[in-house]
Amino acid sequence: MVSTVWRGTLSVGLLSLGVSLYSARERHGPTMHQFVRGTDHRVRYRKVDEETGKDVGSRDIVKGAKVDSDEYVILEPDDLAGLAPGKSRTMEITGFVPADSVEPVWYSNAYFLSPQDQSAAKPYRLLCAALERTGRVALATMVMRDREHLVLVGPQQGVLTANTLFWPDEIRAPSDVMPPVAEAEVSERDLGLAEQLVEAMAEDWDPDQHEDVYQKRLQELIEAKSAGRKVRYAEERPAQEGTVVELTDALRKTLKERKGGRARAPEPRRSEESAKGGTAKGGAAKGSRRKKKTEPPAADLEGMTKKELLRRAQELDVPGRSKMSREDLESAVRERISA
Structure with a gap:
């Protein structure tokens, strides 16, 4: 306990x-101590009187607050209590x-x-x-x-x-610790792609899916050196440096990797006129192409994971999908397919 x-x-x-x-x-993690390089001599810290150089016991130590460049006020435990x-x-x-x-x-x-x-x-x-x-x-x-x-x-x-x-x-203000962030115009096109990326990577918080890889490797290194062995790991891809020149291309490429398919830009917002059929020709053509897309049978939805259902809900443009449970996602997708 x-x-x-x-x-x-x-x-x-x-x-x-x-x-x-x-x-x-x-x-968690292995306990680390300090040693003099080339020896097994531990490096230790002692509490000493800076004037006499003698060790000081815990009972003889009290707290003091600085009130001037070289003046302190001593505070006893009873003062603080x-x-x-x-x-x-x-x-x-x-x-x-x-x-x-x-x-x-x-x-x-x-x-x-x-x-x-x-x-x-x-x-x-x-x-x-x-x-x-x-x-x-x-x-x-x-x-x-x-x-x-x-x-x-x-x-x-x-x-x-x-x-x-x-x-x-x-609590510090951002301006106290970091330079100001430059102003930048965010277009609806880029924002739409970024939203797609967020939706494509949406998931529930599951702490069991995360692991402290560094501590795991550190423990493996300690055990290997103790046994006289060496541990080598495959070289990892170096982190990208600098800034992304073309944001739209970067978002498209990331979406394509996440989806495993073609990333598309968000469709332009329809005006009230087109929504009512003012541009019926173009709208009908686009709508007919969508209807030809083969959807999975409704029965197959039962075997899908939440992430798969979320991806399908995104393709069907189901509103509020990121906040739905798996059961709600299945019902919403099933309703869209049947419509």
């Missing part, structure tokens, strides 16, 4: 329950915000939130169900590890999670 990170009370109005925090994430009376063991909910209203850049660390005892189970389940039904998350504050944190509490994987957030003055 993972050790508890924090224990306290989750409070909202007159409702309160004892909760515990557990870290929801951990990094009195900064937030009443809040050091309380996660106080101050409001509820839409679950998708906080952008990823604000998120810091993730924790699982657990009720401390049986008596807290019912209010815990009640809050979890209410947040799921309303599509909102709780905004709260708490003190942990000598700092006050802004926290989002919400349902995930059947339990409550708590995500600590950065404070507004800790």
Whole structure:
């Protein structure tokens, strides 16, 4: 069992329950240390008094804040403990915000939130169900590890999670860290091709389909060197450098590779007149060509994967296809084929 990170009370109005925090994430991979090249001598770091050069024990170390170029204020643990009376063991909910209203850049660390005892189970389940039904998350504050944190509490994987957030003055603006992005005109033609590319690569989030290849290879390298063997991997295609000169050609080529066939530009938007039959000759010809296209029997749709159904829905121009489940996609495609 993972050790508890924090224990306290989750409070909202007159409702309160004892909760515990557990870290929801951990990094995996081999433990790496530093050595002096050509030897087996470990490189270690020591805490020493810079004036005397003597080692300093943890009990003799206190914190200090710089207030001038060469002046510090020493802060004892008792000084810090009195900064937030009443809040050091309380996660106080101050409001509820839409679950998708906080952008990823604000998120810091993730924790699982657990009720401390049986008596807290019912209010815990009640809050979890209410947040799921309303599509909102709780905004709260708490003190942990000598700092006050802004926290989002919400349902995930059947339990409550708590995500600590950065404070507004800790979030950088793009202009603070990167040069301005040059203005560029985006044509409807290029935008249509880009939309086709997005739709062609649309898929559901499945974390099990992703793997940390670098860590896997690092572990293989360590095991191979330990056994006196060498590991070689096929050379990978170098990353492209510079900018794409002709955006349209690049999008067409990418679409062709993704679809395994001919990439076509999006059809021009029809005017109201042509939609009503004002240009019936051209429209009829195009429509007749489409009808001649051989569609798979409706019964064959049952054996298709969601990605195959999504590709078919794209060819049939089914609206809202990227947000449909597999069952909805099958029904929509079946309806279009039968029309």
